[in-house]
Amino acid sequence: MIREKCARMLGDRDEAQDVAQETFLRFWRADLADSDPRTALSWIYRTATRLAVDRLRQRKRAGAAASPSDAIELGPEGSLAARRELERIARQVPPAELEAAILHRFDRMGQLEIAGVLGISERTVRRLLERFDRRIAEELRA
């Protein structure tokens, strides 16, 4: 499950594996084995997403998306183009926006779900996603 989530977020197989490994290591250290599944799952989603965001922001600037016009539209599984676009802009986007965007775009989560995982209000999630969308729109115009 952790590996599947990381693969959705990161296009690079080795990086996805690294992030999955780190997530599981932290999960084991956090001693959450006795938590209810939903609590543990929220922790896993939050941690894996944050680790993936760190990786995306650390990458050197990726090549331009092949087709900016289709870069933002995501199917249920998340398109390769969308992932590349995310990689391209990751360094310009605040981590909080990236986290919300990843949970929304790649994990198909609603605003209320995202709020629960990140421990923030639904209103804040909505603002983060709106800011992210505006940023994407500006990138496309540039």
Added chain:
Amino acid sequence: MSGHPSFFELDALALGGDSPSVREHLESCALCSAHVERLRLPVAVPSLPARAPTPWLRWVPLLGAAAIAASVALVLAVPARAPWLAAKGMPSVAIYVKRGQALTLWDGVSPVRAGDRLRVRIAPEGYDHVAVASRSRSGALVPLFEGPIDDRSSEFLVPGSWEVDAEPGSERLVIGLDHRAVPLAEAAWKTELELPKGER
């Protein structure tokens, strides 16, 4: 948004959660059903010996959160310069020791203690099947794990962890790799590790 439940909801269901709406969706969606089924594939668990536990070692698989353990991808971060116990290019083994909240990579010499939990990580270098056993005082091999390796080009974390008991002596682990499911004694590549035990 997409007409599908979120992956969070699907994963929650796979972990034993109950969502009537998600279950209803699965009845008509092959994609989401396939995702849940992949997570529900059983993880090979150690086969506990039918007889009494060995006098010097009691292995207690980590089943505290069985549903989570069965579905998480069991991988473990490895430091960049992990002391893998083998020559470069050959299969190798690393042992992780969890003591309380601290997780360390066994350095090959430090004693383990009663209550420590051990995990085995393997670089299979092309082999497809792994078997792990403990060696009893009598020399017999007590099976702990046997199963396929998903990605033989990548490092593999053996599912489950085992608790060290307070019996004197040392822990002896035997790890075997092969391209087929064969008895450990016949494995193409084998290694045996002796972990000294210290006072608590």
